[in-house]
Amino acid sequence: MSELAHFQRQFADGLAQPLAPAAPMRIYLNTVMLGAFDALAANFPVTQAILGERAFEALALAYARSHPPEQPILTLYGDRFPDWLAVQPIARELPYLADVARCEQLRGEALHAADAPVLTPVMLESVEPDRLLTLKLRLHPAARFAWLQSPAMAILQAHLDGFEGELAPEWKPGGALFTRPGTTPLGHTLDSPSHRLLGGIRLGERLGGAAQAASLLFPESPIGDCFGHLVRQGAFAAIHC
Known part of the structure; x- marks a missing residue:
């Protein structure tokens, strides 16, 4: 069998194999969640300081799953985060938390405005x-x-x-x-x-x-x-x- 025929046979056999699990897609999704978390941590540092790192991470990832980023630029990501925080159980323990996040959101908007x-x-x-x-x-x-x-x-x-x-x-x-x-x-x-x-x-x-x-x-x-x-x-x- 010629080298060309051998290559063609290998190529055809490869196409016939079942697809492997979509690990690259999982990596991509994890990267999206990581980017969303990093953006929230950068945009709401005082909220993070009040909650502590572990509690903030859990809340931020929960928010990112329910409100995934819609734009590739995450500078102002989290515009609905304060309202989302206001209806979470943590709001009963820290009734000022959502308002603090709202202030941070306004501060970020002021920073990036024209x-x-x-x-x-x-x-x-x-x-x-x-x-x-x-x-x-x-x-x-x-x-x-x-x-x-x-x-x-x-x-x-x-x-x-x-x-x-x-x-x-x-x-x-x-x-x-x-x-x-x-x-x-x-x-x-x-x-x-x-x-x-x-x-x-x-x-x-x-x-x-x-x-x-x-x-x-x-x-x-x-x-x-x-x-x-x-x-x-x-x-x-x-x-x-």
Whole structure:
């Protein structure tokens, strides 16, 4: 038998053999789970620190199995992780955990958001007071905020600052704001009037209308001061005067 005929016979015999178990596919799936776990650990480091490595690994892998990555880039993977955590049994033991994860999600979104000039107090100095109230401001692309039912921002900030010891923050609802006036996201606590002001502006209200609505809801709060704080924190995109 010629070498060519021998090769053809071997080739045909090989095709006739049953397929071996799909080990490469199992390796691929394991790689996907590993990538998803690594992404969650990178995106939610404080959540991992609160839970501990073993508990976080178990929860992260369970989430990855029920919500496998849909995109090859895992930078923002885990957008549903906080809501998923909120309905897990661990939420009964750690009722602030989902809110902490939600803050980390907002912080990650602020980090990877588009760049844009930030509105500064200097830019507003040349705006006439009457015109100021008619401005239709835009939130900065990196601004992210939410209202939470736990002191999650205090817990998150303590972990980011390297606090060691037992945390005992006052248990009350509060807001979280993340901005990125430079290259690093900054976290801020958000009170109710400021949250209403930001919410109105996000919905398209003019500054005067948003400020009036916040003032009616919270008549004892200096809404002008709230707005000034938000400007200094980098919550708004620059305007062209």
